[in-house]
Amino acid sequence: MESYELRVRESFARQGMMKTLEAQLSVVQRGATEIRFPCTAAVSQQHGFVHAGAVTTVLDSACGYAALTVAPEGFEVLSVEFKVNLLAPATGDYVIARAQVKRAGKTLTICTADAFAWRPEGEKLVAMMFATMIIRPLER
Amino acid sequence: MESYELRVRESFARQGMMKTLEAQLSVVQRGATEIRFPCTAAVSQQHGFVHAGAVTTVLDSACGYAALTVAPEGFEVLSVEFKVNLLAPATGDYVIARAQVKRAGKTLTICTADAFAWRPEGEKLVAMMFATMIIRPLER
Amino acid sequence: MESYELRVRESFARQGMMKTLEAQLSVVQRGATEIRFPCTAAVSQQHGFVHAGAVTTVLDSACGYAALTVAPEGFEVLSVEFKVNLLAPATGDYVIARAQVKRAGKTLTICTADAFAWRPEGEKLVAMMFATMIIRPLER
Amino acid sequence: MESYELRVRESFARQGMMKTLEAQLSVVQRGATEIRFPCTAAVSQQHGFVHAGAVTTVLDSACGYAALTVAPEGFEVLSVEFKVNLLAPATGDYVIARAQVKRAGKTLTICTADAFAWRPEGEKLVAMMFATMIIRPLER
Numbered sequence: 001m002e003s004y005e006l007r008v009r010e011s012f013a014r015q016g017m018m019k020t021l022e023a024q025l026s027v028v029q030r031g032a033t034e035i036r037f038p039c040t041a042a043v044s045q046q047h048g049f050v051h052a053g054a055v056t057t058v059l060d061s062a063c064g065y066a067a068l069t070v071a072p073e074g075f076e077v078l079s080v081e082f083k084v085n086l087l088a089p090a091t092g093d094y095v096i097a098r099a100q101v102k103r104a105g106k107t108l109t110i111c112t113a114d115a116f117a118w119r120p121e122g123e124k125l126v127a128m129m130f131a132t133m134i135i136r137p138l139e140r
Numbered sequence: 141m142e143s144y145e146l147r148v149r150e151s152f153a154r155q156g157m158m159k160t161l162e163a164q165l166s167v168v169q170r171g172a173t174e175i176r177f178p179c180t181a182a183v184s185q186q187h188g189f190v191h192a193g194a195v196t197t198v199l200d201s202a203c204g205y206a207a208l209t210v211a212p213e214g215f216e217v218l219s220v221e222f223k224v225n226l227l228a229p230a231t232g233d234y235v236i237a238r239a240q241v242k243r244a245g246k247t248l249t250i251c252t253a254d255a256f257a258w259r260p261e262g263e264k265l266v267a268m269m270f271a272t273m274i275i276r277p278l279e280r
Numbered sequence: 281m282e283s284y285e286l287r288v289r290e291s292f293a294r295q296g297m298m299k300t301l302e303a304q305l306s307v308v309q310r311g312a313t314e315i316r317f318p319c320t321a322a323v324s325q326q327h328g329f330v331h332a333g334a335v336t337t338v339l340d341s342a343c344g345y346a347a348l349t350v351a352p353e354g355f356e357v358l359s360v361e362f363k364v365n366l367l368a369p370a371t372g373d374y375v376i377a378r379a380q381v382k383r384a385g386k387t388l389t390i391c392t393a394d395a396f397a398w399r400p401e402g403e404k405l406v407a408m409m410f411a412t413m414i415i416r417p418l419e420r
Numbered sequence: 421m422e423s424y425e426l427r428v429r430e431s432f433a434r435q436g437m438m439k440t441l442e443a444q445l446s447v448v449q450r451g452a453t454e455i456r457f458p459c460t461a462a463v464s465q466q467h468g469f470v471h472a473g474a475v476t477t478v479l480d481s482a483c484g485y486a487a488l489t490v491a492p493e494g495f496e497v498l499s500v501e502f503k504v505n506l507l508a509p510a511t512g513d514y515v516i517a518r519a520q521v522k523r524a525g526k527t528l529t530i531c532t533a534d535a536f537a538w539r540p541e542g543e544k545l546v547a548m549m550f551a552t553m554i555i556r557p558l559e560r
Contacts, residue, residue: 110365272412324436363501366498
């Protein structure tokens with residue numbers, strides 16, 4: 001396992017929120033990650049769809065970890081801001097968030113991510129994120 | 141209880157995600173709502189702070205319900221998009237999201253919301269949301 | 281010329297702001313447009329780069345016209361909201377904005393657009409837009 | 421004149437784009453600015469309203485200069501990203517953008533700004549901006 005993947009997997013394992021969502025880090029590549037979680041009643045909104053906040057949560061983690069894969073050793077990544085467009089109700093078996101680094105700067109890294117609802121008949125794009133991350137030395 | 145408050149409270153009670161966050165709908169007024177949830181390990185990110193996604197989740201629900209308080213009877217509210225700026229680590233006893241309707245249109249309603257970390261020594265602003273909601277007839 | 285292109289070109293010709301920027305509508309395809317304008321002192325910010333507002337202006341027009349190419353006859357497109365990330369100083373001979381429709385809905389259409397600074401040695405990505413447009417019957 | 425006001429006014433005078441819009445810097449206070457420009461055909465969109473890009477341009481400058489009023493000497497301000505919601509057609513005699521610093525950090529400053537269309541019968545809110553600015557040492 002590459003050192004960047006180890007770093008990302010260790011951090012992911014410390015996120016209680018990912019356990020709460022039963023989320024799995026399914027892909028870690030340099031500049032890209034994928035996180036998925038099951039569509040259960042525990043993450044529902046009033047109509048039984050997945051809450052936009054749960055979708056946003058994995059989009060945000062996916063963006064942060066995509067940024068971390070390209071950050072120097074000894075640095076951490078924090079979300080500065082993000083924007084999410086909700087395109088369709090999130091309903092299916094899983095929600096899958098896929099993030100990519102668009103531009104890695106010295107201080108700021110820009111990521112985009114798409115969220116798909118996975119159903120046996122195929123994937124459907126349900127949300128898009130555009131995120132700004134800040135890179136800074138790890139406080140020890 | 142006003143009919144708009146009833147409508148909001150019934151919808152809130154159906155959101156499994158709010159139960160998962162142990163969230164409470166602490167204020168419902170015409171054009172404004174407040175939701176709060178405790179800072180537990182179940183909503184943490186890798187440093188032990190509250191995950192930005194959990195904060196966003198209650199900001200989004202708070203905005204949606206603020207919009208619902210001013211929507212006509214027989215209509216529902218869906219999030220179109222939102223933007224969140226994360227200003228400080230969310231750490232404390234509770235996160236409190238307060239949303240206001242800025243402009244209620246025929247089709248779209250614009251809301252803003254602030255999230256505060258509540259600590260015995262006071263509240264600290266930790267995040268801001270700017271959201272667009274769509275109002276449409278309830279499907280029955 | 282396809283009817284959607286005619287519609288877009290007629291509307292573009294009525295935008296005084298495009299004339300002020302000396303902007304040209306260089307591409308009109310179904311679901312995509314390109315607008316470019318020269319980097320002159322008339323659009324500069326304090327360091328001599330192109331003002332982020334000028335870049336945003338053509339990104340917005342490019343998104344709006346991309347949405348218009350897929351809108352039904354007799355309908356118009358208005359910007360609801362957009363988000364712009366500024367990635368690098370806009371400096372060169374031209375700024376080129378390229379927009380694509382990501383999802384065309386009955387009421388709302390989502391577009392993305394990239395802005396490039398064109399220099400003899402190549403293009404550089406300087407800004408990205410994520411926009412929500414509303415489609416509504418033309419008022420006559 | 422305070423040194424921060426001098427700094428802002430000197431920078432504003434160098435923005436060719438502000439001259440093109442015939443914009444005036446009508447207020448400079450610590451943490452807040454106001455910029456206005458006339459609604460002329462040179463800034464119009466296809467319906468004769470002021471182009472959302474022109475409104476965004478002064479919102480962006482107003483936010484940047486609000487951030488500059490609270491930045492240390494020898495530092496400059498650049499826009500990282502902004503989001504704009506367009507609430508009503510901009511039509512009237514003037515567009516007035518008013519920006520405030522919401523949080524000034526060591527690296528990033530968050531601003532909000534509102535744009536109003538001024539008409540003899542009163543002001544109307546037409547757009548809102550939410551912006552992130554980066555503060556960095558002036559390159560000489």
